[in-house]
Amino acid sequence: MYSTSRNRMSLTLELAEKLIAKAKAKSKEMDVIMSIAVVDDGGHLVAFERMDGGRWHTPMLAIGKAYTSAGFRTTTDALQKRFKDRQGFVTSFVGQGKFVFIEGGVPILENDKVIGAIGVSGGTGQQDKECAEAVVNT
Numbered sequence: 277m278y279s280t281s282r283n284r285m286s287l288t289l290e291l292a293e294k295l296i297a298k299a300k301a302k303s304k305e306m307d308v309i310m311s312i313a314v315v316d317d318g319g320h321l322v323a324f325e326r327m328d329g330g331r332w333h334t335p336m337l338a339i340g341k342a343y344t345s346a347g348f349r350t351t352t353d354a355l356q357k358r359f360k361d362r363q364g365f366v367t368s369f370v371g372q373g374k375f376v377f378i379e380g381g382v383p384i385l386e387n388d389k390v391i392g393a394i395g396v397s398g399g400t401g402q403q404d405k406e407c408a409e410a411v412v413n414t
Contacts, residue, residue, distance in 0.1 A: 287316045287384060287392035292323035295384070295394055298411045300327060303398065310398035310407060311338040314384070317391050319343040319374075327398070334397040341381030341404075342395030343374050349390045352381030353405050380404030382412050 292314035303310040311326040311334035319342070326335050341352050348355055356377050359366050369375040379401035384392040396408040 285386045285391050295411050296325050302407045302410045308399040308403050310396050311335045313338040313342040313395040315342040315346050319346045337397035338395040340376030342393045344376050345381030345383050345393035353379045380408050382408040
């Protein structure tokens with residue numbers, strides 16, 4: 277990480293690649309093939325990897341989970357619970373094509389500030405959540 281001239285922390289490619297490596301190690305430990313996306317605080321893709329054998333739909337979901345988590349500054353699991361009774365609200369966002377309100381998206385913090393998010397897809401919702409949380413909490 278580095279500070280820009282505005283003293284703003286930024287998620288670097290180096291850090292994103294390290295987080296993806298951690299997620300891959302965790303997914304192998306769990307025996308689950310994952311797609312993993314890391315975005316910056318604006319939801320822009322910094323790094324992505326689909327493990328060999330990953331299913332066709334998992335890249336879109338991983339990127340969407342990371343994008344959603346970065347944008348809302350919280351986990352997609354928390355959003356799923358928060359909006360479970362507000363389907364119209366969720367549909368209006370999901371219809372835009374990028375937002376995903378299911379488990380597996382977790383913000384990346386530096387000094388209590390969101391600098392990005394990781395999104396993981398390939399297992400059950402619980403497995404995706406466990407993998408993403410393990411990465412940012414270690």
